Amino acid sequence: MKHNNMLAMILAGGRGSRLHELTNKVAKPAVSYGGKYRIVDFPLSNCANSGIDVVGVLTQYESILLNSYVAAGRRWGLDAKESGVYVLPPREKADTNLDVYRGTADAISQNIDFIDTYDPEYVLVLSGDHIYKMNYAKMLEEHKAHNADATIAVIQVPMKEASRFGIMNTNEEGQIIEFEEKPEKPKSNLASMGIYIFNWKLLRKMLIADMKDTDSSHDFGKDIIPTLLNDGKYLYAYKFKGYWKDVGTIDSLWEANMDLLDANNELDLGDPTWKIYTEDVTALPQYIGPDADITRAFITQGCMVDGEVKNSVLFTGARVNPGAKVIDSVLMPGVEVEEGAVITRALVADGVKIGKDAVVGSADSEHIELVSKRVKGVE
Amino acid sequence: MAKAFGIVNFAGNHVRVEGLQSYRPVAAVSFLGRYRVVDFPISNMSNSGIDHIQVYVRRKPRSLNDHLGTGRHYNINSKRGRLHTLFSMTGNEQDLYNNDIAAFYDNMECIESEDFPYVVITPSYMIYCQDYTDLIETHIESGADITMLYHTVDNAKSAFINCNVLNLNKQKGVLDMEPNRGTAKTRNISMDTYIMKKELFIELIHKAKKTSSSYTLADIINMECGELDIRGVSHRGYFAAISDFGSYYNANISLIDFKTARSLFSKDWPIYTRTNDSAPTHYFESADVKNSVISNGSSIEGTVEHSVMGRGCQIEEGAVVKNCVVLSGVKIGKGVHVENMVIDRNAKLIHTPEIIADPGHPGYIKRGDTL
Numbered sequence: 001m002k003h004n005n006m007l008a009m010i011l012a013g014g015r016g017s018r019l020h021e022l023t024n025k026v027a028k029p030a031v032s033y034g035g036k037y038r039i040v041d042f043p044l045s046n047c048a049n050s051g052i053d054v055v056g057v058l059t060q061y062e063s064i065l066l067n068s069y070v071a072a073g074r075r076w077g078l079d080a081k082e083s084g085v086y087v088l089p090p091r092e093k094a095d096t097n098l099d100v101y102r103g104t105a106d107a108i109s110q111n112i113d114f115i116d117t118y119d120p121e122y123v124l125v126l127s128g129d130h131i132y133k134m135n136y137a138k139m140l141e142e143h144k145a146h147n148a149d150a151t152i153a154v155i156q157v158p159m160k161e162a163s164r165f166g167i168m169n170t171n172e173e174g175q176i177i178e179f180e181e182k183p184e185k186p187k188s189n190l191a192s193m194g195i196y197i198f199n200w201k202l203l204r205k206m207l208i209a210d211m212k213d214t215d216s217s218h219d220f221g222k223d224i225i226p227t228l229l230n231d232g233k234y235l236y237a238y239k240f241k242g243y244w245k246d247v248g249t250i251d252s253l254w255e256a257n258m259d260l261l262d263a264n265n266e267l268d269l270g271d272p273t274w275k276i277y278t279e280d281v282t283a284l285p286q287y288i289g290p291d292a293d294i295t296r297a298f299i300t301q302g303c304m305v306d307g308e309v310k311n312s313v314l315f316t317g318a319r320v321n322p323g324a325k326v327i328d329s330v331l332m333p334g335v336e337v338e339e340g341a342v343i344t345r346a347l348v349a350d351g352v353k354i355g356k357d358a359v360v361g362s363a364d365s366e367h368i369e370l371v372s373k374r375v376k377g378v379e
Numbered sequence: 380m381a382k383a384f385g386i387v388n389f390a391g392n393h394v395r396v397e398g399l400q401s402y403r404p405v406a407a408v409s410f411l412g413r414y415r416v417v418d419f420p421i422s423n424m425s426n427s428g429i430d431h432i433q434v435y436v437r438r439k440p441r442s443l444n445d446h447l448g449t450g451r452h453y454n455i456n457s458k459r460g461r462l463h464t465l466f467s468m469t470g471n472e473q474d475l476y477n478n479d480i481a482a483f484y485d486n487m488e489c490i491e492s493e494d495f496p497y498v499v500i501t502p503s504y505m506i507y508c509q510d511y512t513d514l515i516e517t518h519i520e521s522g523a524d525i526t527m528l529y530h531t532v533d534n535a536k537s538a539f540i541n542c543n544v545l546n547l548n549k550q551k552g553v554l555d556m557e558p559n560r561g562t563a564k565t566r567n568i569s570m571d572t573y574i575m576k577k578e579l580f581i582e583l584i585h586k587a588k589k590t591s592s593s594y595t596l597a598d599i600i601n602m603e604c605g606e607l608d609i610r611g612v613s614h615r616g617y618f619a620a621i622s623d624f625g626s627y628y629n630a631n632i633s634l635i636d637f638k639t640a641r642s643l644f645s646k647d648w649p650i651y652t653r654t655n656d657s658a659p660t661h662y663f664e665s666a667d668v669k670n671s672v673i674s675n676g677s678s679i680e681g682t683v684e685h686s687v688m689g690r691g692c693q694i695e696e697g698a699v700v701k702n703c704v705v706l707s708g709v710k711i712g713k714g715v716h717v718e719n720m721v722i723d724r725n726a727k728l729i730h731t732p733e734i735i736a737d738p739g740h741p742g743y744i745k746r747g748d749t750l
Contacts, residue, residue, distance in 0.1 A: 035659035269658035282649040285412045286673040300659035
């Protein structure tokens, strides 16, 4: 807290139901990505690398794994004195009954007491399910330089896709003059990334009012931001350039993994100045067998490959046996592909076994096939 | 909780890994890409519930100290346990005097203060897995003064040269020890691993000190063979001694074979190491990797065959790496062909198009060197 007086709150309660079986037992932020990471490693590593010491993680949906995962703050180096990652599920309090988080803003409102214990000047609100690298310290600098009441990170999206996002219309100084949620006719292409810096005193006041408002849906995008604009507050749009992905569907999760195969991919996980930290697994190095044939692949420790792997991402402990083929696919942790099996354009969920000579997915499918159950081999 | 504390001893004068050892002790030498040699003895202890571990450093401590850090990555309780790095305090540079007994003697107060009845002493230049829980019980039940581990090998004529050989009687009692001069094929190689009471260990240190300034722990135990009840226990599974450059190369290369690797690694016996938060390895369109052990954080555009590769290496297009042990951070430039070499950390092979050593006589490229 000492260096920047800013505390971060990560919203990690969402289910991500369009990820189907992948999020049956784990919340979306805990979904695996990029061979060795979980999605929530990105905001947490960004916090650590930006010099933020205290991070609250608001969990709700299927949170056993997520809670234990983020509670080990030392994975991101967030375990020094006065530093930590705090898991904040809904809880019963002396003066209120146990209540679920009714919206993104309500999740923060229900933890005003937590934030108050640190008495921060600024609160950074983040989403736990986006993949990107961002220096929040720079965003805070601009927030201060503009003397803003709140700052919202925005990214330029292609104009034709703008109607899928919350769009910020700004003046020349970057002050937000209008906010439109999924506009039919967008006036700009600056999409909100769901990353906000608030002056805590102001936000605290607004949240207390919002909690009492029976008409409110208790959401930052729908309620808090519009109210701030109506009140004539200075909202600044911080322009972010770089890789940013909200992996809402199986197709987009697959795509985000495939992005890593480009020679100059923008996310650049190898950048030593902005590492993404994750769980340390105790696994062997990669064992590449005599019959392996690997081109355009992203492979991590614990994997064993003795078959063909093309244009694919293999997560910790994945195994591709001799004669098996994995093409344009993502194999999540612990997947085993037996002899002769062929996987094409598929995303195979954690620990699933693909039996001998089985055929999964096809090269000309419109969507990526999600394989979440064992596929029996051909006898 | 174990009944013993652990000591990871430094490598003595018979260990000399040409090249690599100029920069760090054998304990800190990279092994199989992602490990250091010392990870094996420490993980063995940690997995056996030994959580007070003293690691002795003879000289050039930087690399080892860096790697050990607080010892947290070895999975020992961070409050009750302790990984203690100890140095020879008299700092005698002469090999003859700078031996393990001198280091133990210098650190006697640390040994005395360990509140355990037994001690397990292991070397830092050998690669093997061993559960000490059962071995300590076997030792106690047998009533022996010292229990030693040995491994029976049938290539002692060409390998394990200068390692100690145990001569055993039929009851596995140790008659004496002698250095392996390569005169016989089948030998019981001492694994420099001892279990004994802490009191006896302290007694032996004093006795060695009085007898000869050049005595090592192995020397005094050898001298006591007639007096003490010393028994050998045969070790099974993978075993390698990194006692010279050739054995370093061979041990790495031998573990490329997955069946051999399975005789060392098992799921219920993790080998811990300090990790680096490297990204996975990127295999490009032009990559051709076969029969190799690869670590994270690398980018591969060229050919890698029958090699071991450390973290964060860069193999450019058209480069060929065959039968090599590549340490971390190495770059092999476009079109460079390298065979039968050990390439030390951060070396850059970019100008000389062909660097090939004879098979059976691997070459060495210095740390940080540019060729």
